[in-house]
Amino acid sequence: MIQQFWVQLVEVIRHVSPIEVVDVAVVAFVLYQLLRLLRGTQGTQILVGLILLAVVGVISTTFNLILLSWLFRNATFFIVIAVIVIFQAELRRAFDQLGRIGHIGRPLSRFNTRQYNEAISESIRAAERLSAKRTGALIAFEREVGLEDYAATGVRINGDISAEMLQSIFYPNSPLHDGAVIVRGNQVVAAGRIGCARPRCLGRDGEHLGDRRGQDQPQPRP
Numbered sequence: 001m002i003q004q005f006w007v008q009l010v011e012v013i014r015h016v017s018p019i020e021v022v023d024v025a026v027v028a029f030v031l032y033q034l035l036r037l038l039r040g041t042q043g044t045q046i047l048v049g050l051i052l053l054a055v056v057g058v059i060s061t062t063f064n065l066i067l068l069s070w071l072f073r074n075a076t077f078f079i080v081i082a083v084i085v086i087f088q089a090e091l092r093r094a095f096d097q098l099g100r101i102g103h104i105g106r107p108l109s110r111f112n113t114r115q116y117n118e119a120i121s122e123s124i125r126a127a128e129r130l131s132a133k134r135t136g137a138l139i140a141f142e143r144e145v146g147l148e149d150y151a152a153t154g155v156r157i158n159g160d161i162s163a164e165m166l167q168s169i170f171y172p173n174s175p176l177h178d179g180a181v182i183v184r185g186n187q188v189v190a191a192g193r194i195g196c197a198r199p200r201c202l203g204r205d206g207e208h209l210g211d212r213r214g215q216d217q218p219q220p221r222p
Contacts, residue, residue: 046086053079115185116141119161123183126166137170138180142189151182154190161188 060068084091123139130137140147155176159165161183169191170177179193 050079050083112185116143118186119183122161122163122186123166125163126170129163129167130170135170135172137166139166140180140182140194142182142184147182147184147189150195151184151190154179154182154194155192156190157188159188161186 056068057072059065060072119141127137127139140150165188166181168174169181169188176192179191181191182189182194
């Protein structure tokens with residue numbers, strides 16, 4: 001029986017073309033990445049529900065359940081729209097990761113290793129000086145993934161980065177200190193309450209509370 005199985009397996013492999021192998025590999029890769037995206041999210045339960053709906057649809061077609069089959073045929077368009085809306089977060093993550101496969105998105109970004117190293121050096125100098133004064137700072141470095149959406153919510157600077165500039169931004173009670181800084185290449189793109197157009201950043205009277213509340217308060221030394 002085992003010998004017969006191997007004979008059948010070899011016969012099947014002989015009739016499989018390279019294109020079919022590539023086809024199966026691509027489909028398997030897409031399904032694997034889809035499951036990775038959904039793992040640990042609420043989308044897993046939703047996916048199970050969609051699979052159950054698909055099973056019901058197959059059963060209705062197999063057993064010629066006219067009313068149920070008609071319902072599935074006419075609801076297909078709305079189901080597709082619902083899937084796009086429900087899985088919009090996962091779809092955004094998928095397209096984001098797709099753009100980073102093999103650094104495809106790098107030619108479209110402004111990431112430059114030399115400028116990035118220069119920005120790191122200046123940020124380290126600023127961090128050492130701010131640390132000596134027990135002052136906090138939030139610095140985000142843009143690399144392959146763009147941060148333009150977040151930069152648009154802050155105050156535009158577009159100036160060359162330096163330790164002195166970072167110190168002046170995060171100096172306590174300065175207009176931009178209670179927030180963060182976005183660095184692109186060797187430039188400070190924006191600063192202030194980055195991405196803080198949200199209810200959690202507002203006090204009871206609508207006053208901005210910032211993102212670094214209490215970080216610049218003197219802390220007792222151990």
